[in-house]
Amino acid sequence: MEKIAAKLSASAGGAGKHAAAGAVVELALDDICVAEEVFQWKNPGMVPSDDHIFDLAKATQNTGALDPILVLPVADKYYVMDGHHRLAAYITAKWRGTIPAIVFSGSLNEAIREALRSNNKNKLSMTTKDRMEAAWWFVKQGKPGAWPDSISEIQEMCGVGKGTVNRMRDAWTKLHNGQYEDFEDLSWRQAQAKLEGKEKQAFDEDSWLEKRAQNLADDIERAKLHLSKNPEITALALERLDPGLPAQLMALWQPRGSFDPTQVDEDNEPF
Structure with a gap:
């Protein structure tokens, strides 16, 4: 975020060279940059990304260019806000043409929020963990009593409940007002553990998952659901x-595994 903000600040005087907001432009691959930690809110381990990218790559042979990606102009480049899988599909298909993109005009903070809204509406829906961490990130951008985003705005962007946002704000306030060190980079789960006095214990996610999974299995067994x-x-x-x-x-x-274009039957899959 800091690097992009610096580039935006340095190029503020040359903003007029970019197309107007909402315009569809044709970009070369070299003009496009990716900053997933800023604009990609989904946990890549929780969605079938390889399958999705492979299907999109195949679609280019029938439909040509895919739907436009959403980009933020930064200096002489364009950062992907929404459309990471489409961009990966172009690369996978060894696309030789230009890539259609919709230009976003706004501040970096506005772009981050718009990227989250777009991710939320995407067919590859965000997981509950993605939504919770996104909401926690937005809460952490403010200070107690000075929140840049309202509760309703975070609800709308992240798809979480009002109670969740209130709990996060309360937790962030306690971390600020308490004798806690190095709490700014904590995940939501880590923040809860710290406030519960468990921060000195090494968090064992595998054990936590096993325990929760067993609890759910016990609940299913008690309900006699006979899922199998x-x-x-x-x-x-x-x-x-x-x-x-x-x-x-x-x-x-x-x-x-990752898609390997060398394994494609070029007679049947002509990219």
Whole structure:
């Protein structure tokens, strides 16, 4: 963020050379930059990204260019705000043409918030953990009593409840007012552990996951749901609870390696 902010500040006088906000421009690949830690809010380990990129890459042979990506002009480059998978698909397909992009006009803070809104609406939905960490990040941008984003704005951007934002604000206030060191970079889970006095214990995520998984398994067993009796019904029920859950489970159970373009049958998959 600091590097992008510095570039924006240094190039403020030359902003007029870029297309107007909302305009669709054709960009060369070399003109496009990626800063996933700033604009990509999804946890890449929780969505079938390789499959999605592969499908998008194949689509280029039938439809040509994909839907425009969203970019922020920074100096003489354009940073991807939304469309990371589409950009990866162009690279995978060895795309030789220009890449259509919609120009965003606004401050870096506005661009970060717009990127989150776009991620939230994307078909590869954000996980609950992604949403919680995004909300926590926005809370951490302010100080107790001086919040840059309202509760309703964080709710709308991150898809979390009002109570969650209130708890996060309360936690951030306690961290600020207490005798805590190096708390600025804590994740939401780490912040909760610190406030509960567990910060001296090394957090064992595997043990935590095992414990929570066992608790859920016990709840299912007590409810006598018999999930394995009819897998088709179970799959349909899970999809109704959360349309994105089956894809997330498949990504965890059947991880796929990175797409290797050298393994594609070029007679059937002409990129």
